[in-house]
Each structure stands twice: as structure tokens, then as C-alpha cells.
Amino acid sequence: RKEVEQDPGPFNVPEGATVAFNCTYSNSASQSFFWYRQDCRKEPKLLMSVYSSGNEDGRFTAQLNRASQYISLLIRDSKLSDSATYLCVVNPASYDKVIFGPGTSLSVIP
Amino acid sequence: DGGITQSPKYLFRKEGQNVTLSCEQNLNHDAMYWYRQDPGQGLRLIYYSQIVNDFQKGDIAEGYSVSREKKESFPLTVTSAQKNPTAFYLCATQSYLSSYNEQFFGPGTRLTVL
Numbered sequence: 001r002k003e004v005e006q007d008p009g010p011f012n013v014p015e016g017a018t019v020a021f022n023c024t025y026s027n028s029a030s031q032s033f034f035w036y037r038q039d040c041r042k043e044p045k046l047l048m049s050v051y052s053s054g055n056e057d058g059r060f061t062a063q064l065n066r067a068s069q070y071i072s073l074l075i076r077d078s079k080l081s082d083s084a085t086y087l088c089v090v091n092p093a094s095y096d097k098v099i100f101g102p103g104t105s106l107s108v109i110p
Numbered sequence: 111d112g113g114i115t116q117s118p119k120y121l122f123r124k125e126g127q128n129v130t131l132s133c134e135q136n137l138n139h140d141a142m143y144w145y146r147q148d149p150g151q152g153l154r155l156i157y158y159s160q161i162v163n164d165f166q167k168g169d170i171a172e173g174y175s176v177s178r179e180k181k182e183s184f185p186l187t188v189t190s191a192q193k194n195p196t197a198f199y200l201c202a203t204q205s206y207l208s209s210y211n212e213q214f215f216g217p218g219t220r221l222t223v224l
Contacts, residue, residue: 034212046214049210100153101152
């Protein structure tokens with residue numbers, strides 16, 4: 001089993017739709033979790049950290065389920081500008097390298 | 111202007127040549143990382159350094175070398191031993207003072223072997 005796995009995608013959704021991405025991780029002792037966004041031919045950028053209680057930032061909601069070892073990202077009211085690849089990232093422990101998932105591609109269609 | 115700089119943005123190399131990619135940061139972050147990304151693929155870790163004068167191999171270190179003589183700098187050398195070096199190279203930093211230890215990326219260098 002890979003350390004971090006994501007929905008294979010691609011996701012093609014119309015503007016205004018709600019879309020959810022899932023990510024699973026294998027190390028139950030993992031301590032922190034993130035979602036990054038990567039635009040075509042650009043560097044990944046931090047979208048949001050995922051807190052134990054879940055967190056929301058505008059149209060984006062991240063959830064963590066430690067018991068089932070998965071993280072989700074929900075995007076409401078999708079915009080054309082949301083088209084990108086979304087990377088799930090897990091930090092197994094402090095003072096350790098993070099683990100990147102393979103990414104899920106999203107295309108928002110007019 | 112704070113952040114992570116990588117240079118050059120585009121680099122062309124002839125087969126058999128070594129080439130060095132620059133990564134500099136003024137964020138005072140402890141750790142620095144080098145990743146490789148091929149078209150349509152995910153990130154693969156080449157090398158990382160958590161402290162000056164120390165570094166660790168990642169998943170695909172063969173054909174690459176690094177140094178960490180200063181906290182601010184972590185150059186990557188792509189040697190002629192790297193069989194297929196054409197790729198997008200990303201440098202990242204990480205602060206251990208942060209509660210969540212998130213990584214931040216430089217803009218990347220696109221290396222093409224002619």
C-alpha cells in the first residue's frame with residue numbers, strides 16, 4: 001500500500017458544482033496534514049492545513065478522520081480558476097519529511 | 111523580498127554535462143528539499159537536508175548530488191550519471207518552528223537535455 005493515496009481523477013465538473021476529493025494515508029501515527037494546489041507548470045502552493053476538528057476557508061472545507069486514516073477536501077460553488085491539481089500531503093512526524101500524494105486533477109468547465 | 115528563489119528558470123544541457131541548480135531561501139527555515147516532477151506525474155524526493163552540513167538521500171538520489179554549507183543555500187548538481195534528467199525541479203523549505211511543518215516551494219527550474 002502506498003503511503004498516501006488519492007482519488008485518481010481527473011474530475012471534470014461544471015461551474016458552480018460541489019466536488020470532493022479523498023485521500024488516505026497508511027501511517028496511523030501521522031501528525032499533520034495539508035492540501036496543496038498545483039497549477040499547470042507551476043510550483044505547488046499550500047491551500048490549507050487540515051486540523052483535527054476540520055476547518056473551512058471560504059468555499060473550501062477540509063476534514064480529517066484519524067480512525068479511518070483519510071482526509072477530504074470539499075470545494076463548493078466551483079470556479080473556473082479552481083482548475084488545478086490538488087495534492088494531499090501528510091507529515092508522519094515532526095522533524096521528518098512530508099509525504100506527497102500523486103494528486104487529483106480538477107477541470108472546471110464553463 | 112522574502113522567499114525561495116531558484117535559478118535559472120530554464121536550463122538546457124548537453125548530454126554528458128554536469129549542471130548545478132541553485133536554491134536560496136531567506137525564510138530562516140531549517141530544512142530544504144529537492145523534488146523532481148515529470149510531466150503528468152507526482153513529486154519525487156531527490157535529497158533533503160534538515161541541518162547545515164548534513165543531508166539525506168530521498169527516493170531517487172542516483173545521479174544527483176547536493177551540498178548544504180549554509181542554511182540559506184541548497185544547490186543540486188545533476189550529473190552525467192543521471193540517465194534521464196529532463197524534468198521540472200522544485201526546491202522546498204520547511205520550518206520546524208511551525209506547528210504544522212508545512213513546506214513552501216520555489217518557482218522551479220525546467221531542465222532540458224538536448
